[in-house]
Amino acid sequence: MIRGKKVNLVAAGPEYVEFYKKWINDPVVVDMLGVRNYPISAEREREWAERQLEPTDDRRQFTILTKRGRPIGNCGFNVIDYQNRFAVLGIMIGERELWDKGYGTDALEALVRFGFETLGLHKVCLTVDSVNARALACYKKCGFVVEAVLREHRFHRGKYCDELWMGILEDEWRARARSAPRAR
Amino acid sequence: MNIETKRLVLRALEPEDAEFLAGVVNDPEVRDLLGAYELVFPVGPKAEAKWIASVSAREGEAHMTVTLRRGGRPIGILSVKDMDDRNASAHLSIVLERPSWDQGFGTEAVAGVLDFLFNRMNVHRVWLRVNERNVRAIRCYEKCGFSRDGILREDHFERGCWASSIIMSVLADEFRGRGR
Numbered sequence: 001m002i003r004g005k006k007v008n009l010v011a012a013g014p015e016y017v018e019f020y021k022k023w024i025n026d027p028v029v030v031d032m033l034g035v036r037n038y039p040i041s042a043e044r045e046r047e048w049a050e051r052q053l054e055p056t057d058d059r060r061q062f063t064i065l066t067k068r069g070r071p072i073g074n075c076g077f078n079v080i081d082y083q084n085r086f087a088v089l090g091i092m093i094g095e096r097e098l099w100d101k102g103y104g105t106d107a108l109e110a111l112v113r114f115g116f117e118t119l120g121l122h123k124v125c126l127t128v129d130s131v132n133a134r135a136l137a138c139y140k141k142c143g144f145v146v147e148a149v150l151r152e153h154r155f156h157r158g159k160y161c162d163e164l165w166m167g168i169l170e171d172e173w174r175a176r177a178r179s180a181p182r183a184r
Numbered sequence: 185m186n187i188e189t190k191r192l193v194l195r196a197l198e199p200e201d202a203e204f205l206a207g208v209v210n211d212p213e214v215r216d217l218l219g220a221y222e223l224v225f226p227v228g229p230k231a232e233a234k235w236i237a238s239v240s241a242r243e244g245e246a247h248m249t250v251t252l253r254r255g256g257r258p259i260g261i262l263s264v265k266d267m268d269d270r271n272a273s274a275h276l277s278i279v280l281e282r283p284s285w286d287q288g289f290g291t292e293a294v295a296g297v298l299d300f301l302f303n304r305m306n307v308h309r310v311w312l313r314v315n316e317r318n319v320r321a322i323r324c325y326e327k328c329g330f331s332r333d334g335i336l337r338e339d340h341f342e343r344g345c346w347a348s349s350i351i352m353s354v355l356a357d358e359f360r361g362r363g364r
Contacts, residue, residue, distance in 0.1 A: 025186040026185065027186060036305055038185075038246035039195045039196035041196035041197065
C-alpha cells in the first residue's frame with residue numbers, strides 16, 4: 001500500500017471491477033481522459049482487471065481508496081523506464097462527486113513520491129489534453145511543468161486540441177518535498 | 185464509455201439481455217421490417233446468449249443495448265460494425281422493441297451514436313442498409329441526416345418474393361451542419 005494524506009493506493013485487481021466498469025463507462029469521466037471507447041461490457045472489464053494480477057515491471061496500476069476504504073479512482077505508471085530512470089503516470093478520479101476535493105492531488109503526490117523515493121526515478125512525466133483544465137491545474141500545483149506542446153494532437157468533441165507533455169525532475173521534487181510535511 | 189441522450193443510455197450489450205433480445209427479434213412485425221439476411225428461423229434465448237457472447241468478443245464491432253435512462257429497462261439494440269479505421273467509416277444498425285416505436289427513441293439513439301462517432305471517434309462516414317418497405321426507419325434516418333446512396337436491387341427474399349434494400353449514409357460535415 002502507498003500511503004497519502006487522504007487516500008491510499010493499493011494494487012488494482014478484479015475485486016474492484018464493478019467500480020472500474022462504472023468509471024470507464026461514465027461519459028463525463030472519460031471525456032477528459034483522452035481515451036475514446038465504446039461502452040465496455042462487464043466481461044471485457046473483468047478481463048482488464050484480471051490482467052492487473054499479472055503486472056509487468058514496466059507498467060503498474062493502482063486503485064485509489066479513501067482512508068475509509070472506498071474506491072474512487074485509478075492511477076499508475078503506464079511506462080517505467082529504469083535505464084533512463086523516468087516513468088509516465090496516469091490518473092483518474094472516477095467518482096465524480098469527489099472531484100475538486102483534493103483526492104486527485106493527494107493521490108498524485110503519493111504516486112510521485114513513490115516514484116522518486118521507492119523506484120529511484122530521475123523524472124516523472126505525463127501527458128494531458130490541453131482542454132483538461134482541472135487536471136492541468138492539479139499537475140501544476142504538484143510541481144509539473146509543461147515541457148512540450150504537441151499541436152492539434154488530440155481529437156476532442158469534434159475539434160483538435162493540443163496535447164501537453166509535463167514533467168518534474170528529481171531535484172525539483174526534492175526541493176518541494178523539503179518544504180512540505182510528509183504523510184504518515 | 186456509455187452514450188447518454190436526454191431519455192436514453194446506450195451501454196454495452198450483456199449476456200443478460202438475451203431474453204429481451206430474443207423477444208424483440210421473434211416478434212413477427214419486427215422481423216418483417218428488419219431485413220436482416222441472417223435472421224430466418226425463430227431464435228431462442230440460449231441461442232441469443234451465445235450470439236451475444238460471440239459478437240462481444242469481436243474486434244472492430246460495438247454492440248450496445250439501448251436502455252431508458254429512467255429505470256434502465258432495455259428497449260433495443262444498436263450495433264456499430266465494419267469499422268474501417270483508415271477510411272474512418274462505420275456501419276450502423278438498430279432494432280427497437282415494438283412498444284417503443286413512434287416515440288422518437290430511434291431518432292434519439294441514432295443521433296446520440298452519430299454524435300459519438302463523429303465528434304469523439306473522429307469517424308468520417310456512417311452508412312447503413314434498410315429494408316425499402318421500412319418507411320418508419322427511413323424517416324428516422326433522414327431526420328438524423330442520412331441520405332440515400334442507392335438501391336440493392338432484390339438483395340433478399342421475403343414474403344414470398346424478392347425484395348430490395350436501400351443504402352444510406354451521412355458524412356461528418358453533414359451531421360455537424362445540421363446542428364447549426
